[in-house]
Amino acid sequence: MPPYRKQILIGRGRGDQFQSIVELPKVNDKEVVPWVCEELEKILFFHPADLPFPAQLSVIGLSEGLITFTRIFSPEAACEVIEAEMHSHVFFEPEPDIWMVMVVEKSKETEAIFRTEALRTILKEIHSLFIMFHGSIRVLLDKEPGGGLTRSHLHTFIMDYLTDFLMGNKFVLPNFRDSLKERGTVQMLTVGREAAIEVQSLVGALDSCMANTLGYSVILFQDLLVSTTLSPEDTTNLFSYSTLRLTPRVLSSSSGGTSTWSYLRKGTTFVPSHADLASRSASNLSDENYRVVRPLQHGKWSKGKDGFLVTDIWGVEVGNLVPTTPTLWLQQTEHKMYLCSYQHKSLTILLLIPVTSMLNGEEGITSLKQQLLENVSTKIFKVEEKLAKGWGGENAYHVKGYRYLLVDGDRCVSRASPPGKVTTLTKESLLAMNKVREDVDLEKRRGNGGDDEKDLEICIRAKNNAWVIAKGTRGKELYIVLEKANETLLYASEAIEKFSDRYCNGAFSLD
Amino acid sequence: MSRNTSSSGALSHAYIQYPPLKCKNNGSRGLFYDDGNKLLISPTSNQVVCWKTSPFTPTVGSTSDTISEGPVLSVRYSLDTKIIAVQRSNHEVQFWVKETGDTFSQKSKSESDVILGFFWTDCAVCDIVFVKTSGLDFYTYVPELKSLDLVDTKKMNVSWYIYTHESRLVLLASGMQCKSFTGYQLSSAGIIRLPRFEMAMAKSDANSKPVLAAEDVHIVTVYGRIYCLQVDRVAMLLHSYRFYRDAVIQQGSLPVYSTKIAVSVVDNVLVIHQVDAKVIILYDIFADSRTPVSAPLPLLIRGLPRGTNIPSSAESSESSTLSNDTSAANLYSDDWNFLVPDLVCDVATGFLWKINLDLEAISASSSEVPWVLEFLQRRKLEANKAKQLCVELVGSMIIERRPLPVIFRAVNVLVSSFAYSLKTGSYSKSGKPRVASSDSEDNGNSSNGENLMASEDHQQLNVTSAAIPPDELYSSVFASVEEEMTADASYLFAIVLEFIRSASLEKIKVHPNVYVLAVRLLGRNHRYAELGQFILNKIIEPSKEVAQELLETGSHNIQTRKLGVDMLRQLSLHHDYVVLLVQDGCYLEALLYARKHKVNTVRPSLFLEAAYATNNPQHVAAVLRFFCDFIPGFGTTSEHSTYIRALADMPSSIAV
DSSP, rough: OOOOEEEEEEEEOOSEEEEEEEOOOOTTOOOOOOOOHHHHHTTTEEEEETTHHHHHHHHHHHHHHHHHHHHHHHHSOOSSSOOSSSSSEEEEEETTTTEEEEEOOOOOOOOOOOOOOHHHHHHHHHEEEEHHHOOOHHHHHHHOOTTTHHHHHHHHHHHHHGGEETTTTOOOOOOOGGOOOOOOOOOOOOHHHHHHHHHHHEEEEEEEGGGGGEEEEEEEEEEEEEOSSSOHHHHHHHHHHHHHHTTTTHHHTTTTOOOOSSSSTTOOOOOGGGTTTTHHHHHSOOOOOOOOTTTTTTOEEEEOOBBBEEETOOBBBBTTOBOOOOOEEEEOOOOOOEEEEEEEEEEEEEEEEEEGGOHHHHHHHHHHHHHHIIIIIIHHHHHHHHHHHHHHHHHEEEOOOOOEEEEETTTTEEEEHHHHHTTSSOHHHHHHHHHHHHHHHHHHHHHHTTTTTTTTEEEEEEETTTTEEEEETTTEEEEHHHHHHHHOHHHHHHHHHHHHHHHHHTTTOEE | OOHHTTTTTTOEEEEEEOEEEEEOOOOOOOOOETOOOOTEEOOOSSSEEEEEEESSSTTEEEEEEEOSSOOOOOEEOOTTOOOEEEOOOEEEEEEEEETTTTEEEEEOSTTTOOOEEEEEOOOSOOOOEEETEEEEEEEEEEEETTTEEEEEEEOOSSSEEEETTTTTTEEESSTTTSSSEEEEEEETTTTEEEEEEEEEOOSSSSSOOOOGGGGGEEEEEEEEEEEEEETTTTEEEEEEEEEOOOOEEEEEEEESSSSSSEEEEEEEEEEETTTTTEEEEOOOOTSOOBBSSOOOOOOEEEEEOOOOOOOOOOOHHHHHHHHHOOGGGGTTTTEEEEEETTTTEEOOOOTTEEEEEOOOHHHHSSSSSHHHHHHHHHHTHHHHHHHHHHHHHHHHHHHHOOOHHHHHHHHHHHHHHHHHHHHHTHHHHHHHHHHHHHHHHTTTOOOOHHHHHHHHHHHHHOOOOOOOOOHHHIIIIIIIHGGGGGGGGGHHHHHHHHHHHHHHHTTOOOOHHHHHHHHHHHHTOOOHHHHHHHTTTTTOOOOHHHHHHHHTTTTTTTHHHHHHHHHHHHHHOHHHHHHHHHTTHHHHHHHHHHHHTTEEEEEOOHHHHHHHHTTTTTHHHHHHHHHHHHHHGGGGGGGHHHHHHHHHHHOOOOOO
């Protein structure tokens, strides 16, 4: 067993929030170190980094104190959120004794109304993506107890991630206006049976392309998932990464083209002036000795002539300047995989090939690409054409009269009214939905101990006479806002029934 | 049925089966083939003896009709077999009306006008056609007058002609080299004149002008299309021409390895006999491909008796001819006459043989399985055997783990062939009679070998298509290889998926068992996420069987189990759904559901037991109350009192 350490990662933005990382030596460590140094050692990441150390230490101290205190009576799950008068502290423990904390300032501004769980999913996403590219923090620390490498990795990674939330020089976190969205889930493209069969046949062809390597494939159309052979967790991570950096929409906006609509994150398109945020501040912190791979760095991916996406993020081969193939870790199998991505029009195909099965490394990847172009490309074109023909556009999943969010927790899949339609809701409705979701989150967390698949139903009438409804059954959740609806509860429940029968295979119709 | 025994170990793709039809009678003056009635005719001085050749049965007896004495150049029955026409000389054809015994004759008008031949026709405008050196005469038969009435003539110089009844096409050769052709098709719609065309003839040197002979031109009918094959002895090529309504188009040439070529058509397969070389080359010109089906191989005689093993039924006169039978060297003797489409008559012995294809040998000779399957699927004569071979081929392909693209092609071939047979209706026809005929085969299966063969023939007539219905493909291929493929579930799954894809393209319904197999294979590889996609996209169509398999597979994966539960609900299988809910401990939901959907087949005790098991008196009370309220008379049942007592014994009980 390595010496016991407690690491704390704290997030806090300027004005609104802060983020940071701390590493602490074990309390009864025999080494005699000045107290300040000891405390600072705990921090693996802290943002803003330019906050004076004493201020940083006070944040860390408070958070650590809260964790230690709540552990006394809840050893399994320490605190998740502490609401102070001025701040909310959101806690997340992604790995044993590694803590991420986000401190959000409470403000008089009404826009600054957040849902704790939504903020926690940001922390979750940071961590999931981080370990996908760098492996777990624990393993990094075990490899290098000094933590310098871990720090520089975390710093560049999180700063690159955060640029997506940067508006001007302020972080804009998901607030109540995003209550009909679910971060950390996958959005699927709905296809007809015939198209679905064609897609699966393509998956089969990709499989045989990868031959005996036991690879995986993920197919996206626009920003929507079409097919995956990965586990739900790995799919979610790869999907998140793709919609952040790989899909045609992202590539066209980062290559200077006009920003198009985003299904997932409307209004959070990349702001070029902050592209070097990470590298600017990174130079303050990280040693020059470490070569840090920055998978989330903006504007680094582009589509090559052969249709494959290329990036020099993972470096270039010495001599011929050929970019090194990206690698990542699968959460489920803990295998290191090559990531090979091909794009044709709206279709993005991700292939994951185990590094261990590619004995000749880059050469193997090159021949794999060649095979894909030779044997599968016609199939890819056909599938793209078929999907494009059946694709209903930005508002394909709009249901008239409803503003909804449908989450399938088992499969990490969600579907929601298109963002453009959600913005037509009044602030009151959205605030009410935010509140309802907060309550459902709480209810779900309570149920976590035993039967976590409790059916629940909340139906409230908001101040503006809108119906705000939440239903949960067997791992699925449905949230609906009905504005301009009839005033009777019967009407509301019939509306839900209708929606459930029509769009959820009757999953919520059980009464 | 193993391949080795049936092909007798010898390499050949076509065979003739011993015993032949023996068309021998005393005083025979030659053998004639009446292809309109498929009769082999052997006239004697005052009799016409004939044997039916279709269906081909070696034991068929002869029938005879008496005619007056005289020379016989040619003889043909009318298509209703009521009139016998005998060509007596170059200028006269004599007719007998069988019923009345009346006779009359038709003569050509002038000495120079030679009758080359004649044939009966079912064409709309005439009954019999005379081919003369001066052209064609079309006659109708007038029974009242007992004479022929000339309805039309076509004037032209004719050197020789060929005609086949199956094509209804007469080709008239003219010109110095006899390579200029005029054709008429005597279809039910009338007489269609084909455009005049020339056949290609290579010259050995500049001055030579080879003359085309009648035996070098063959009319063949395959897949309902009419072709003409012409041997070019100089170029050693077999030119093919296809006849359309308004055009004759040369289709390319096949190489030949013999100056003498004979052509048979067996089950739409072209059998080109290279007579000199005594080998056969098979062509299946369904598509435009002119690649031979197989390498040149000799014709085989099957079932030849050896040594003392002489059939007991053989007559004494026949045993002497046995020595002739056994000399296989007779094959392709000069006495062999090839009759349209698939018969060979040895005029010296009077033996009539039917040429058969050895489908097993053909399918074993090519490694290109999808191609072989295509070939087999087109066979109609031995559809049952072809079907069986297809099933075996696909099965062994999968077991041998041949590359997936090849297997995909094979699956596509079989599925689209079935779809085609559905469209043309040949499949649905063959469904029922097949069962009936196999019954009759069982009943009439005596020790007599010849009988068996006859009934086999009978059976083949009923099964008109080798198409394999998806259910059968599942049961005889996928289900049977599944055992052997346990280690390679994803390989088999890819094949099943391609099968589903292929069926969906052809809009054929797939049996639920195929989907069950798909679920099982995915479950075996723990591909639960993908399984979910397949269910949600309805690639795997919902059914009770699939739902049950999902529940089974779901014992290792709760999400999959949920899919199964949801499927039961979506299929409105209320009873099963309620029972499952109770099993999962959701008995309150189950009760609500049961009430909503009026499920009254689930016993109350099931719910009560489940509620009691939770040790929660509130739940037991709720369930009891539910049944008291909704089942009339429940309060008086023993169950009620049992659980009331049980409830009372539970801690902190609440009165109902």
